[in-house]
Amino acid sequence: MLAVIMLVTSHHLPRKAKGQGGERREEILDHALRLISESGVHNVSTRQIATAVGISQPTLYAYFPNRHALVAEVGSRAFRALAARMRKDAAAPGSAQDRLLAVARSYIRFGLEQPDAYRVAFMLEAGSAEDKGGDDAVLAAGIETFTIHRGCVADYLGPATDEAEITLVAQSMWASLHGLVSLLIARPGFPWVDREQLIVHHLGSLVGRTSPQSTQ
Amino acid sequence: MLAVIMLVTSHHLPRKAKGQGGERREEILDHALRLISESGVHNVSTRQIATAVGISQPTLYAYFPNRHALVAEVGSRAFRALAARMRKDAAAPGSAQDRLLAVARSYIRFGLEQPDAYRVAFMLEAGSAEDKGGDDAVLAAGIETFTIHRGCVADYLGPATDEAEITLVAQSMWASLHGLVSLLIARPGFPWVDREQLIVHHLGSLVGRTSPQSTQ
DNA sequence: CCCATAACCTATCATCGATAGGAAAGGTTG
DNA sequence: CAACCTTTCCTATCGATGATAGGTTATGGG
Numbered sequence: 001m002l003a004v005i006m007l008v009t010s011h012h013l014p015r016k017a018k019g020q021g022g023e024r025r026e027e028i029l030d031h032a033l034r035l036i037s038e039s040g041v042h043n044v045s046t047r048q049i050a051t052a053v054g055i056s057q058p059t060l061y062a063y064f065p066n067r068h069a070l071v072a073e074v075g076s077r078a079f080r081a082l083a084a085r086m087r088k089d090a091a092a093p094g095s096a097q098d099r100l101l102a103v104a105r106s107y108i109r110f111g112l113e114q115p116d117a118y119r120v121a122f123m124l125e126a127g128s129a130e131d132k133g134g135d136d137a138v139l140a141a142g143i144e145t146f147t148i149h150r151g152c153v154a155d156y157l158g159p160a161t162d163e164a165e166i167t168l169v170a171q172s173m174w175a176s177l178h179g180l181v182s183l184l185i186a187r188p189g190f191p192w193v194d195r196e197q198l199i200v201h202h203l204g205s206l207v208g209r210t211s212p213q214s215t216q
Numbered sequence: 217m218l219a220v221i222m223l224v225t226s227h228h229l230p231r232k233a234k235g236q237g238g239e240r241r242e243e244i245l246d247h248a249l250r251l252i253s254e255s256g257v258h259n260v261s262t263r264q265i266a267t268a269v270g271i272s273q274p275t276l277y278a279y280f281p282n283r284h285a286l287v288a289e290v291g292s293r294a295f296r297a298l299a300a301r302m303r304k305d306a307a308a309p310g311s312a313q314d315r316l317l318a319v320a321r322s323y324i325r326f327g328l329e330q331p332d333a334y335r336v337a338f339m340l341e342a343g344s345a346e347d348k349g350g351d352d353a354v355l356a357a358g359i360e361t362f363t364i365h366r367g368c369v370a371d372y373l374g375p376a377t378d379e380a381e382i383t384l385v386a387q388s389m390w391a392s393l394h395g396l397v398s399l400l401i402a403r404p405g406f407p408w409v410d411r412e413q414l415i416v417h418h419l420g421s422l423v424g425r426t427s428p429q430s431t432q
Numbered sequence: 433c434c435c436a437t438a439a440c441c442t443a444t445c446a447t448c449g450a451t452a453g454g455a456a457a458g459g460t461t462g
Numbered sequence: 463c464a465a466c467c468t469t470t471c472c473t474a475t476c477g478a479t480g481a482t483a484g485g486t487t488a489t490g491g492g
Contacts, residue, residue: 015439059440123339123402139405168409172418179395186339189355193384202388231470275471
């Protein structure tokens with residue numbers, strides 16, 4: 001465990017007004033996301049977060065039951081940020097295939113641009129039994145995000161397609177996209193081919209098969 | 217951090233004979249893999265491993281420079297186990313497509329049957345700069361495993377295919393497989409469709425597109 | 433002005449990974 | 463046999479971490 005040299009500005013901000021605890025909560029989450037994005041989840045301590053915010057470390061526990069819950073909420077937020085990007089692409093003009101690919105591309109870009117946020121959202125290990133709540137929230141945010149993608153798949157496959165079939169295809173595609181992003185993130189030292197070329201091929205493999213309408 | 221109740225049989229085995237330090241090393245790795253498979257990487261401490269082996273905790277550091285190196289070696293071993301399974305499938309009789317799918321299916325099965333070993337091999341975060349050696353070993357084992365898969369892809373695509381094209385397709389498929397396995401492992405609470413059906417569809421999507429020979 | 437309470441603190445805990453330094457077993461060499 | 467060196471393994475202890483206990487202080491309604 002390498003001790004990272006860290007000079008954190010300890011502002012010691014004035015305490016929040018009576019009903020404004022939620023505001024402090026937001027500050028904590030903001031700083032936590034920033035620190036995690038800088039150093040990775042496992043290299044950020046509760047003390048670092050607290051110092052960055054300008055409060056004492058035990059004060060964190062007034063807002064979150066434990067570290068895992070804090071991180072989980074960062075993950076939920078990351079999912080919501082991704083969902084927002086995807087929703088925008090899903091509403092853009094173009095063919096169903098264009099929109100599906102635009103959303104998929106946004107997904108990939110999000111993961112590559114914010115690898116640590118992506119990791120927290122998609123690859124965070126589940127906590128103990130009593131952390132169930134936080135993990136459920138991450139899962140719910142993930143399902144909501146997936147649903148946007150599924151909508152694009154539904155449009156792409158056409159109105160005649162069975163609901164179960166849509167879900168099946170959407171999940172397979174979702175997994176395929178996640179695989180590329182997570183591997184590129186987790187194994188940057190792997191002898192990858194040209195990244196853009198790989199992404200293009202990967203996206204092509206999504207729509208190459210189960211396309212029911214204009215096949216090219 | 218929940219303190220897990222743990223009654224470990226502390227044998228206090230006799231010390232190893234003069235040249236048999238490597239034997240103890242194997243024991244450590246065996247117990248580490250077992251404990252990790254039982255509780256997950258982050259829920260296993262060096263003290264638990266040492267106690268399980270029957271030695272003191274600092275003795276671990278006579279065999280591994282730090283905890284990360286130990287876990288990394290467990291990851292390398294997991295990769296080698298996966299490689300062995302894949303090699304067997306790759307050598308089995310059948311068409312190139314059959315063999316490619318058999319290897320892919322083995323990959324998926326391995327991940328689902330030994331999720332924590334899979335996690336350590338594929339999803340372990342890289343350590344600090346001085347852990348480079350261990351991480352490199354994991355990466356090398358991973359590349360070796362990938363190479364088996366790539367061989368199947370080469371056979372599948374046919375001898376006329378460009379080497380770079382083979383690598384591109386192989387990496388895309390590899391990522392696709394990893395995505396399914398890692399998501400199924402990491403998000404068991406997700407509302408997945410029938411698992412076997414999903415796997416079949418996913419495998420089908422691998423060979424559905426870039427097939428140059430017998431399409432169907 | 434009072435005082436309930438939300439917001440926050442210091443002190444401290446057990447556990448973690450890791451280091452320092454020494455004990456002891458066992459082969460080797462005189 | 464005795465001296466010695468190397469390998470194996472130990473106890474004691476460190477700083478850092480997540481978490482808890484219990485007290486303090488400011489805020490704002492009455």
